[in-house]
């Protein structure tokens with residue numbers, strides 16, 4: 442029997458050779474929290490107030506508003522989330538602003554991979570130089586870290602546009618697929634939790650599994 446399985450019965454791992462690779466199931470998580478430092482601005486009540494001034498816009502963007510968005514402007518909220526992910530999942534991915542790496546790097550294990558979602562059409566702000574990417578920290582599960590362990594080979598940089606939806610922060614399907622591939626997701630074996638559902642775009646892509 443696979444040593445990993447023998448040593449992890451309490452974690453609910455089970456062994457499968459259904460795909461001929463002899464692998465165990467993984468508990469995975471994708472976390473797409475409000476950006477640290479921008480949470481209230483993007484998802485808080487102030488945004489609702491601003492949108493109400495604009496009339497019907499509030500209705501269109503209603504799902505973006507969360508009464509407790511402000512807690513994600515506190516570093517300790519993000520640090521606690523990292524602790525939960527490390528304690529409870531075999532593999533996880535967290536999306537963030539590049540500048541948030543200054544905080545996150547202190548909290549994640551040194552084995553964590555730093556990946557880049559390059560969005561050529563990212564919304565312009567007043568900043569110079571213009572930011573065109575989002576950082577994705579990825580903890581690849583043990584047993585999925587080698588090229589022979591996974592079903593699809595993928596790089597740690599993705600270039601894809603965010604698309605044209607009205608939901609602030611919604612992820613394009615290709616970016617979720619890329620994250621799943623980096624995690625070595627096996628749709629026949631693994632479970633994936635989507636911690637910040639938002640528009641539902643991430644959960645929708647997970648539900649489709651990975652087409653090979």
Ligand SMILES: C[S@@+](CC[C@H](N)C(=O)[O-])C[C@H]1O[C@@H](n2cnc3c(N)ncnc32)[C@H](O)[C@@H]1O
Pocket residue numbers: 473474475476484504505506507508509510511512513608609610611612637638639640641642643
């Ligand atoms: C970056 S978005 C997630 C987008 C999602 N991945 C998608 O593809 O649509 C972050 C989400 O967290 C929600 N949020 C804000 N504050 C929250 C809180 N205190 N608890 C839970 N969710 C919160 C926001 O309303 C928003 O939907």
